[in-house]
Every structure is written in C-alpha cells, then in structure tokens.
Amino acid sequence: MPYLILIFFVVFTLVTAIIYAVSPQKFRYIILLVASLISYGLFCGFGTAFLITTIVTTYVAAIIIDKISQSYSPEGLSKQERKKLKAKIKTKKRIILAIYVFINIGILLILKYFNFFASSSVKFFSLLKVNVSAPVISIALPLGISYYTLNAISYVVDVLRGKFKAEKNILKTALFISFFPQLHEGPFGRYDSLIPQMTSGENIKGKNLYNGIGRMIWGLFKIFMVSNRAAIVSDEIFNNYSNYGGIIVIMGMIVYTIQLYAEFSGYIDIAGGISKIFGIQLSKNFDMPFLARNVGDFWRRWHISLGSWFRDYIFYPVSTSKLLNKIVKKINPVAANFLIVTIPLFIVWFLTGLWHGASSKYIVYGLYYFVLMIIFNLLSPIADKILLKYNISSENIVIKTLSITKTLLLVGIGMLMFRAENLSIFVHMISSVFSKSAEFQLYEVIDSKELILFIISFSIILISAFIKLKGYNVESKFNTLSLYSQYWICFTAFCVVIIFGAYGLGYIPPDPIYGGF
Amino acid sequence: MERIYEILSTIKPGVDYENAENLVDGKILTSLNIARLVAMLNDEFDIEITPIHLIPENFNSVKSIYKLVTMLDGE
Numbered sequence: 236m237p238y239l240i241l242i243f244f245v246v247f248t249l250v251t252a253i254i255y256a257v258s259p260q261k262f263r264y265i266i267l268l269v270a271s272l273i274s275y276g277l278f279c280g281f282g283t284a285f286l287i288t289t290i291v292t293t294y295v296a297a298i299i300i301d302k303i304s305q306s307y308s309p310e311g312l313s314k315q316e317r318k319k320l321k322a323k324i325k326t327k328k329r330i331i332l333a334i335y336v337f338i339n340i341g342i343l344l345i346l347k348y349f350n351f352f353a354s355s356s357v358k359f360f361s362l363l364k365v366n367v368s369a370p371v372i373s374i375a376l377p378l379g380i381s382y383y384t385l386n387a388i389s390y391v392v393d394v395l396r397g398k399f400k401a402e403k404n405i406l407k408t409a410l411f412i413s414f415f416p417q418l419h420e421g422p423f424g425r426y427d428s429l430i431p432q433m434t435s436g437e438n439i440k441g442k443n444l445y446n447g448i449g450r451m452i453w454g455l456f457k458i459f460m461v462s463n464r465a466a467i468v469s470d471e472i473f474n475n476y477s478n479y480g481g482i483i484v485i486m487g488m489i490v491y492t493i494q495l496y497a498e499f500s501g502y503i504d505i506a507g508g509i510s511k512i513f514g515i516q517l518s519k520n521f522d523m524p525f526l527a528r529n530v531g532d533f534w535r536r537w538h539i540s541l542g543s544w545f546r547d548y549i550f551y552p553v554s555t556s557k558l559l560n561k562i563v564k565k566i567n568p569v570a571a572n573f574l575i576v577t578i579p580l581f582i583v584w585f586l587t588g589l590w591h592g593a594s595s596k597y598i599v600y601g602l603y604y605f606v607l608m609i610i611f612n613l614l615s616p617i618a619d620k621i622l623l624k625y626n627i628s629s630e631n632i633v634i635k636t637l638s639i640t641k642t643l644l645l646v647g648i649g650m651l652m653f654r655a656e657n658l659s660i661f662v663h664m665i666s667s668v669f670s671k672s673a674e675f676q677l678y679e680v681i682d683s684k685e686l687i688l689f690i691i692s693f694s695i696i697l698i699s700a701f702i703k704l705k706g707y708n709v710e711s712k713f714n715t716l717s718l719y720s721q722y723w724i725c726f727t728a729f730c731v732v733i734i735f736g737a738y739g740l741g742y743i744p745p746d747p748i749y750g751g752f
Numbered sequence: 753m754e755r756i757y758e759i760l761s762t763i764k765p766g767v768d769y770e771n772a773e774n775l776v777d778g779k780i781l782t783s784l785n786i787a788r789l790v791a792m793l794n795d796e797f798d799i800e801i802t803p804i805h806l807i808p809e810n811f812n813s814v815k816s817i818y819k820l821v822t823m824l825d826g827e
Contacts, residue, residue, distance in 0.1 A: 396804040531782055546783050551803040554787035560794065575791045576784045612784055616765065623766040 240278075240419065241455070241505070247274055247415075248509045255513065256439045263436035267513065268406055271415040275378065282377030285346070286413060289339055293387040294408045296335035297394040297401035303327045304397065328395050335391055343384050346376055351593035379418035381590055385544055387412050390426040392548055399427050407434055414515075416506040420499065422520040422540035429515065437514035442714060445721035447511035449713060452728045454504030457497040459736030460692035464685055465494035467737075471680045473654055476664050480671035484651075484664050492650045493693060496524070499538075523700055525646075528638040529615075530607045533646055541590070545583045553579035576612060581605055591653075596661070600652050607645055688735055753818050759792045760814065769814050776808035786811060793817070799824040 251270040258266050276283045307324050309317045353369035360367045390411065394401045402408045411430050417423075437443075472479055472487030479487070503520045510517050518540050527533035534542045553559060554575055563571035581602075588601020622629055629635075648665070655661035677686070702709060713721065760769050763785050767775075775781045781789070789811070790801045799821060810820045 396802075398804065531784070532779070535779065535782075547803065547806075550783055550787070551806045555790055555794075555802055555806070560791060563791065564795070571791070572788055576787050579787065580784070608784070619764065619766050 241458075243274070243277075244416070244419075244505065244509065245451070248512065252439055252444075252512055260436035260438075264410055264434040265406060267414065267433060268410040271410065271413040271418070274415045275413060275418065279375075279378050282375065282380075285342055285377045285380065286383060288342065289384060289387050290405070290409045290412050292335055292338050293391055293412060294402070294405045296331055296391050297408070298403070299331050300328050300391065300395050301401035303331070332391060332395055336388060339384050339387065343380055345372065346374060346380065348589070348593045355595070379420075382418060382421050382423065383412050385548075386417075386423055389423070389544060389548055393426060402426075402430070410434070414510075416509040417517065420502040420506065421538075422503055422506070422518050423544050424518050424540070428518070432515045433513075435514065439512060440514070441718045441721075443511050443514050445718060445725060446710070446714060447508040448725045449710075449721070449728070450508030450511060451505050452508075452725055452732060454501040454506075454508060455732045455736070456692065456728065457501030457504065457696065459732050459738055461689065461696060462494045462497035462501060463737035464681065464689040464692070465490045465497065467681045467685065468677075469494050469654070472675075473656075476655070476660055476667075479675060480667035481669075483675045484668045485647075486675075487664075488647045488651045488654075491654045492647060495650065495653075496521075497693075497696065523704065525643060526639060526704070527642045527646075528635070529611050529642055530604055530645055531611060533642055534604070541587070545587060549586060550579045550583045553582055573613075577609055580608060584608075594657070596652065596655070596658050599658060600649065603649055603652065685737065688737075753814065755796060756793075756814050756817050756821070759789065759796065760817075763788050763792075773813045775813060776811045781811060789817075793821060797821050797825055 247270065251266065254270075255263050255266045272283070272286075275286055279286070303324055307320060309320065312320065349372045353371070357367055357369050390408070393399060402411075407430055410433050411424075411426050414424075414429075414433065469487055469491040472483060473491065476484075500521045503517075507517045520538060520540050522536040522539060524533055524537035527536050559575065559578060563574050566574070584601040584605035585598065586601070587604070588598040591597040591600065619629075622634070627634065651664060652658070652661045655664055681689070699709060713724070716724070757769055760767070764781065767780055769775075772778075772780065776786070786806065790806070793799065794801055801820070801824065805820060805824070810816055
C-alpha cells in the first residue's frame with residue numbers, strides 16, 4: 236500500500252500535469268479538482284461519499300453564513316439597537332456553524348472514534364459489574380478524513396469571522412477540500428492563501444517543475460534511504476520490547492524519532508513538490524524541530540500546520556470566550572492568569588491526542604504535552620527573572636545546549652509513548668531503561684551495508700539542516716541553476732534513491748504513520 | 753501605552769519592548785503569552801479582543817497593540 240500510493244502519486248501527477256498544461260488556463264483548476272476526486276475515488280471508493288458530503292455542507296454553510304452577515308444594515312439605528320442587531324446576527328451565524336460542525340465532526344466521530352468510545356464504555360460498565368454490549372462499526376476510515384474535515388471547518392469559521400467572503404463557486408470549495416497532494420498526510424492549508432494559487436491556472440514553468448521534482452525526490456530520499464531503514468531497527472526493538480532494556484530502549488527511541496521525522500517530513504516534501512509543479516506553495520510543516528528550546532517550541536516547529544490549526548480554531552476561541560473570561564474574573568488574579576491559559580491548553584492537547592488516534596494511549600500522549608507545557612509556563616517566568624538577575628543571555632551557548640538537550644529528552648519520551656503498542660508497554664519500556672540491559676546484535680537486525688547507507692543518508696539530512704542553520708538556502712541556489720543542471724541533479728538523485736533505496740524484496744514496507752490519521 | 757508596557761513586562765520580563773517590532777513573528781511572545789495578554793487587555797481597557805484580531809500584525813509591537821486597543825475602544 237505505501238509503495239502503491241507513492242508510485243500512484245508520481246504517475247498520477249505526471250498525467251495530471253500533461254492534461255493541465257494543454258488545457259485552457261481558466262479551466263485548469265477544474266482539471267486539478269477532477270484529478271483529486273478521481274484519485275480519491277480510486278483509493279476510497281464508497282468513502283468518497285463522505286468527502287462529497289463535507290464539500291456540499293461546507294459550501295452551503297459558508298454561503299448561508301455570508302448571507303446572514305450581509306443582512307446587517309445599521310443605518311438609522313441607535314448604538315443600542317446596532318449592538319442588539321449585531322448580537323442577533325452573531326447568534327444566527329453560530330447556529331449555522333454549530334449544525335455544520337455537528338454534521339462533519341459527527342461523521343469523523345462515528346467513523347474514527349465510535350468503536351473506541353463504545354468499547355471504553357463497555358469496559359467501564361463491566362467495572363461496575365453491568366453487562367452491556369456495543370455495536371462495532373466496520374466501515375474503512377476514508378483517506379485523510381481528519382485532514383480534510385479540519386481544513387473545511389477552518390474555511391467556514393473564517394467566513395464566519397469575516398476574514399473573507401464565502402466562495403460562490405462550489406468547484407473551488409471542492410478543490411480546496413479535496414486537493415490530492417494534501418489529502419494523505421497534510422499539511423493543513425488556509426483557504427485565503429491556497430485558493431488564489433489553485434485557481435490561477437498558472438502555466439507549468441520549468442523552474443517550478445524542477446523545483447517540484449527536486450522536492451519530491453528529496454522526500455523519496457528521506458523515506459526510502461532513511462525512514463525505511465530506521466524502521467528495520469525500531470520495529471525489532473518495539474516488537475520484541477520484552478527482550479530489551481537499558482541503552483537499547485533509548486536507541487529504539489532515537490531511531491524511531493528519526494524514522495518518524497524522515498517519513499512524515501518526506502511525505503510532506505512529496506506533497507509540496509507535487510503542488511509546486513502546478514505553481515502552488517503549501518504551508519510549511521517543519522522547521523528544524525530538534526533544535527527546539529522547549530516542548531512548546533517543538534510543537535511550533537513540528538507539524539506546524541496542525542499546531543496553528545488548533546491555536547487559531549480551538550485555543551484562541553476558548554481563551555477569549557466570554558464564558559471563560561467571566562469565570563476567571565471572579566477568582567483571584569494569580570489563579571485567573573493560570574486558568575486563562577490552562578483550560579484552553581487542556582482542551583487543545585486532549586483533542587490533539589485524540590486527533591492522532593482513537594485510543595487511550597493517544598489521549599495520554601496529548602495530556603503528557605499538556606502537563607509539560609503547564610510546568611514550563613509556570614517555571615519560565617522564574618527562569619527568565621533568574622537569567623535577568625545574573626545578566627545571562629538566553630542565547631548563551633550553555634543555556635541553549637541544555638534547553639535543547641532537555642527538550643530532546645522530553646520529546647523522546649513522547650515518541651516512545653507514541654510508538655509503543657499501548658500504555659502498559661510504554662511503562663514497561665521506560666522502566667526497563669533503568670532495570671535491565673540486554674544483548675543486542677545490531678548486525679543480526681540490519682546488515683552492515685544497510686547500516687552504512689542509513690548513516691550516510693541520515694548524515695546528508697543533518698548536513699542539509701546545518702547548512703540551512705548557517706543561512707545558506709539550498710533551494711534558492713538550486714533555483715538559480717540552469718534547467719539543464721537542475722535536470723541532471725534531479726536525475727542523479729532519483730537514480731541514487733532507485734539504486735540504494737530500501738524497498739522491494741527483503742523489505743517490509745512500513746505503513747505511513749501519519750497517513751493513518 | 754505605558755500600561756501596555758507594564759502588562760507585557762509582567763507576562764514576559766526582560767524584553768526590550770520599546771524597540772521590539774517582531775514580538776510574535778520573532779517567537780518572543782507565544783500563544784500562551786498572547787492568551788494572558790488578551791485577558792489582561794480586555795480587563796484593563798474594557799474591550800473585547802476576539803480571535804479575528806489575533807493575528808501577528810496586531811501583536812508584533814507595543815505600537816500595534818496600542819493601535820488595536822484604541823480601535824476596539826472606539827467601537
């Protein structure tokens with residue numbers, strides 16, 4: 236399946252690009268839409284009905300909300316009357332939004348979370364010695380449902396907030412929701428930044444073509460040269476966790492972190508590369524996450540588009556809500572300051588955990604970051620004051636190194652929880668770090684050739700990050716080269732991945748981790 | 753404006769707010785800081801800052817925060 240998706244995307248993009256290039260400019264966005272719906276239909280079959288439902292409800296909800304907004308005419312009204320009318324309109328718009336969210340989150344909840352909540356309820360009742368049974372829903376989860384549902388909601392909320400007018404052309408709304416490179420693993424996008432690019436019908440330029448192909452190959456390099464090889468080692472350790480302890484578990488944690496980063500950022504590079512061919516710039520999803528100074532900073536650098544979605548559509552609305560502000564006004568200022576951040580943060584991290592998967596492990600994973608952020612939030616003003624008192628800059632190399640190391644350790648523990656099959660295995664693995672060590676013959680798991688290729692490939696990723704850190708932009712430099720040079724660089728890199736990549740016989744392709752969300 | 757300086761210094765001390773022009777884009781103020789800032793500004797100036805106002809341009813400098821407060825105060 237993973238290879239099939241990648242091969243499919245490469246071939247599909249090629250065919251789409253040819254049809255797109257020969258079509259009249261004003262119809263090109265329709266080509267992208269048709270391609271998106273065909274690719275979705277091929278992968279999801281019946282699941283396309285859910286995508287279509289989201290498209291239609293999104294279109295209708297935005298149009299109705301826009302119409303309600305237009306009905307506001309304050310001429311000749313007193314300030315009091317204007318305020319009343321505004322409040323009435325706001326309520327009407329919110330009712331439409333609530334119905335819309337109910338339908339779409341309802342679909343997501345039923346398809347993705349029903350079985351989890353049902354089985355949890357059964358377990359809960361059995362603890363109370365009450366025997367109940369729950370039905371099991373066995374519909375395959377439609378591809379990218381967590382991505383397109385949140386993207387669609389962001390569009391309707393932005394229309395409600397008056398950020399832009401509702402789109403009158405349903406084809407454009409449909410393209411924003413179903414654009415095929417984004418559907419598999421994201422990134423999340425915003426309507427006002429994406430739709431002008433998607434519908435401009437820009438010619439396929441040589442510069443964009445090679446830049447896009449270059450990015451796609453870089454993504455393939457990360458997946459086939461690094462992630463798939465890291466998976467060989469991490470799978471051995473996590474699948475046979477009871478055999479290992481001590482430094483081996485730490486190694487498993489580090490290797491899995493490398494695997495996840497290379498795979499997820501690789502898929503994002505491929506999505507970005509495909510989009511670039513059509514002149515579309517997707518939003519940034521990674522910004523050197525392993526240089527983060529604290530866990531909050533890590534989440535501003537890792538899966539950025541998910542973090543900013545939760546910030547803009549959950550955290551800010553909750554933290555600025557009248558209800559919360561009313562509650563905190565009644566308590567003392569110190570507690571109020573604490574709660575105004577803590578309550579929305581709890582909701583965000585509970586939902587972030589749940590977004591990653593329907594299991595208690597993911598909920599605890601989200602709440603783990605919630606607890607870390609609360610601790611950081613409480614301690615950081617004290618740390619700031621201490622640094623200020625002793626005139627130590629936060630950019631001091633020792634402080635910086637300590638902060639990054641501490642963050643890596645905390646993120647590593649999070650990764651261990653994320654990868655472990657369930658929470659009891661996670662606890663077992665954590666305790667085995669201190670309680671036992673084990674023999675681990677690396678060469679029995681991965682042969683020396685594979686290991687060397689992994690080390691070289693991962694070093695290339697590290698070097699590219701280091702170069703970027705020094706302010707040298709490889710992508711800009713690539714863009715200034717002649718098309719002839721760009722062609723040969725892409726061709727050589729592609730050959731390297733084809734010849735040395737970890738795929739085919741003897742390799743078990745791991746499923747795309749973020750593709751399951 | 754002075755009150756805004758005071759509020760900001762309570763939330764995150766040690767920043768040169770007089771000259772800072774990239775408080776959000778430069779990751780000096782995080783969303784947690786912004787949440788506290790909004791609550792304190794709403795309370796102090798009796799205004800209603802909503803999510804639509806929570807964009808980097810409105811919080812990148814003390815001047816822009818002051819401009820936002822003045823605008824909402826006049827509504």
